[in-house]
Amino acid sequence: MRYVKILLLNLQQVFEQRARSFVWFLLSLFGPLLMVLFWRGASTTISFSLISSYYFLLVIGGSLLMSHSEEDISLIDIQEGHLGNYLLKPFMYFFAKWTEEIPYRLLQGSFGILTLFIFVLFVHINISINFPKVLNIFIAIFLVIGGIILAQIYKTCLGFIAFWMTDAYGVFQLSDMLIFVFGGYIVPLFLFPHTVEMISYLIPFSYMIYFPVAAFVGLFNTQQLLLILLGQIVWISIFSLFYKMLLRNGLKAFTGVGQ
Amino acid sequence: MSVISVKNLVKEYTVYKKEPGFLGSLKSLVARKYEKVKAVENISFEIEEGELIGFIGPNGAGKTTTLKCLSGLLYPTSGEVKVLGYTPFDRKTKFLKSIALVMGQKNQLWWDLPAMETFLLNKEIYEIPTNKFNEVVGDLSKLLEVEEQLKVQVRKLSLGQRMKMELIAALLHNPKVLFLDEPTIGLDVVMQQNLREFVGEYNRKYKATILLTSHYMGDVEALCKRVIIINHGKILFDGMLSELVKKHAPYKVISIVLNNMPNPKFLEDLGEIEKFKYPELVIKVPRESASEAASKILSRLPVEDVNIENPSVEDIIRDVFSAQKAE
Numbered sequence: 001m002r003y004v005k006i007l008l009l010n011l012q013q014v015f016e017q018r019a020r021s022f023v024w025f026l027l028s029l030f031g032p033l034l035m036v037l038f039w040r041g042a043s044t045t046i047s048f049s050l051i052s053s054y055y056f057l058l059v060i061g062g063s064l065l066m067s068h069s070e071e072d073i074s075l076i077d078i079q080e081g082h083l084g085n086y087l088l089k090p091f092m093y094f095f096a097k098w099t100e101e102i103p104y105r106l107l108q109g110s111f112g113i114l115t116l117f118i119f120v121l122f123v124h125i126n127i128s129i130n131f132p133k134v135l136n137i138f139i140a141i142f143l144v145i146g147g148i149i150l151a152q153i154y155k156t157c158l159g160f161i162a163f164w165m166t167d168a169y170g171v172f173q174l175s176d177m178l179i180f181v182f183g184g185y186i187v188p189l190f191l192f193p194h195t196v197e198m199i200s201y202l203i204p205f206s207y208m209i210y211f212p213v214a215a216f217v218g219l220f221n222t223q224q225l226l227l228i229l230l231g232q233i234v235w236i237s238i239f240s241l242f243y244k245m246l247l248r249n250g251l252k253a254f255t256g257v258g259q
Numbered sequence: 260m261s262v263i264s265v266k267n268l269v270k271e272y273t274v275y276k277k278e279p280g281f282l283g284s285l286k287s288l289v290a291r292k293y294e295k296v297k298a299v300e301n302i303s304f305e306i307e308e309g310e311l312i313g314f315i316g317p318n319g320a321g322k323t324t325t326l327k328c329l330s331g332l333l334y335p336t337s338g339e340v341k342v343l344g345y346t347p348f349d350r351k352t353k354f355l356k357s358i359a360l361v362m363g364q365k366n367q368l369w370w371d372l373p374a375m376e377t378f379l380l381n382k383e384i385y386e387i388p389t390n391k392f393n394e395v396v397g398d399l400s401k402l403l404e405v406e407e408q409l410k411v412q413v414r415k416l417s418l419g420q421r422m423k424m425e426l427i428a429a430l431l432h433n434p435k436v437l438f439l440d441e442p443t444i445g446l447d448v449v450m451q452q453n454l455r456e457f458v459g460e461y462n463r464k465y466k467a468t469i470l471l472t473s474h475y476m477g478d479v480e481a482l483c484k485r486v487i488i489i490n491h492g493k494i495l496f497d498g499m500l501s502e503l504v505k506k507h508a509p510y511k512v513i514s515i516v517l518n519n520m521p522n523p524k525f526l527e528d529l530g531e532i533e534k535f536k537y538p539e540l541v542i543k544v545p546r547e548s549a550s551e552a553a554s555k556i557l558s559r560l561p562v563e564d565v566n567i568e569n570p571s572v573e574d575i576i577r578d579v580f581s582a583q584k585a586e
Contacts, residue, residue: 002383009380016371084332085367090355091384251348252334255272256327 006091006099014103021104025063025111031185032059036125046191049126054188054217056116056127061213062185064109065147067101070175073159074168081256094243098152105148130218139225140215146232147212153239154204160243163250178203184210190219204235260344262436262468263306263329268338270299270324270492298324300492301338309466311459313473313483313500315576321492322472323362326438329470330360342436356385359434363441366425368413374424375409378431385432392431399427403457419450426454430461437461439471443478455481476573488579495579500572507579508570511549515540518561529555538563543570 014021032055039051077083086093119125131137158175161168180186182205189200189210200206211228214220220228276292277283299321306312316322327333328340331347331354340347345354368377375396382392400406403423408416416424422442430437439458443451459482462469473479479486479500486503488496496503510530517538526532529552530544544552553567 002386005383006380009376009383012376013369013372081365084327084360084362084365087332087350088330088355088358088360089381089384090352254333256332 003095003099007102010099011103011106013100014107018107021107022111025108028062028108029059029112029115032056032062035186049128050217051188052125053127053129054213056119056125057129057213057216058184058209060109060112060116061144061147061209062183063112064105065144065151065209065212066179066183067105067148067152067155069097069101069152070155070159070168070172072100073097073156074162074172078159078162078250078254079166083254084256087251093247094153094156097156101152102148128218129216131216132218133222135222136215136218136225139222139229140212142229143212143215143225143232146229146236147208150204150232150236150239151208153236153243154208157239157242157246160246160250163246163253179205179208182206182210183208184213188214188219201231204239207232207235261305261341262308262310262343263304263470264339264341265305265325265329266303266339268299268302268325268328268340269297269336270321270328270333271336272296272298297492299328302489302492302494304487304494304497306468306470308468309462310485311462311469311471311482313471313479313486314489315472315476315479315486316489317580320490322489323440324492325489326360326440326470326472330358330438331355332360356432357434358436358438359429359432360438361425361429361440361442363422363444366421367428368421368424370414371412373410374413374416374428377413377424377428378409381428381431387432395431395433396427399430402460403427403453419446419453422446422450422454426457433465435465435467437467437469439469439473441473442471443473443475451475451477458482476571476576480572488576490580503579504569504572504575507582508575509546510543510570511546512568512570513542513544513549513553513556514566514568515542515556515560515562516564518563521560525559 036052036055039046039055040048077086083093086096089096116127120127131140158172159168161171165171182189182200182203184206189197189206192200200210207228211220211232215225215228272295274294274296275287276294277287278292302321302325314322314325324333328335329342329347331342331350334348343354343357345351347354368374369380378392378396381387382389387395396409400409403426405420405423405427408420408424413421413424426442442458443454446454455478458469458471461467462482471478471482484499484501486496486498486500487494488503496507512533513530517540520537521540526535526540526542530542532540533543534541542552549567553565556562556565
């Protein structure tokens, strides 16, 4: 209940910045829309319905799942010293940042769902969500939750780089690039050459957005979905350990600005 | 048992130093020069429950670093720090629920929402029961005269009102130990006075231990019996404010407004002339002979006005720093 109340209070703050949130959403919408247009004109054996479903769900998935906490953590919290406000409170830093981030995700995810409805109703885009078994629905929901957790832990760890680097912006851009490629923003990962596809399944980026979205489109059977869920749990565990290690050592280097 | 105990605290920072100019930038691409700076150098002190202590020093003296070490924000390079029996850097929940750090230059309030929303957030974070929360917010907002502003967007508040809201946000959980870092910075004299009264009242009412840093000696004089003076990371004085005056100012200041130009020789015999711009004259005389000097002045000089006073704390502290520099 305590966490829900904190989340609701943070939601109020996000509502005050709804215009900014909408513009951010629009920016994330253009890439996938462009890809849908591209595929519409492309001659391919893959059905357009599958491709449009994939990209529209990617818009919702990207808005709902992908945290952008790293800049706040590095620039405002660590370099400007606002981390002190969090450290002085009896509330875990990770949850504090997460309860600040989730309202943005919920708001932008809602914009994504609204956009999907607009396109289905007025542009008559055919969206197919495919679950051959009921169990797959539950696994897909768990993959969404896992994706949110993994993205948040990963981005928090990324932000912690600022404990040691004055300018971490280059690292953030490199990370965005990797997420763009291996998170399935360009094309669904099964369209990559086999080796690249295999590599993308071994690194964490595909577990943040691609797999949860692909699960809803119906690209995997139950056995594959369970394996993906296992991979996601492994990555969450690995990044949780990283989080602890980075925070413990980072705080020893933290100067809190102004001596 | 002391509420705060600091033994041989040292805090070092690594600072990157760059030679000026383009060549310096090129050099720093290949080999960066880092230097260790000691912000706090082997300081020790103890503070008892309910004490309100002034922590004084110029910019960069190490005041804020010490407060940050005491509140668990910074990890000490060496030494031992205990606050309420806890090691601050462990940041145990019970410890965090017993302390607060208010920094005049930092804020925790949500900018786009009324301060009340931040208070509600802190209520959940500190797990404050609703009855107690309502009582504390009611009491503190009344005491600080900001009841009408509780529902106003923070960005619309004046600096003074914001500082008061910051204080309420920091005190909601009724901390036993309060670290105040320049709480009156940027405030006008009326607002400074209000905040001083409030801090004094909080200290008396809740027997809270308060460590206050301020550049305004008025804050320290009005609130603190004991002061700790720090400069270049070292403690120069730790004791009662009255002792500081006695030890570092063995003189009184006599300010005179003259009617006629006096004999310079006579003035020199009285004491050290600090300022003489006819008709105003300021002389420093030894504390024990102040009344004798005053009577001499009144009997031998044509004066319009005479005033005998202790030197200001600000002057005394300036003398302490100058003496350290000379060493």
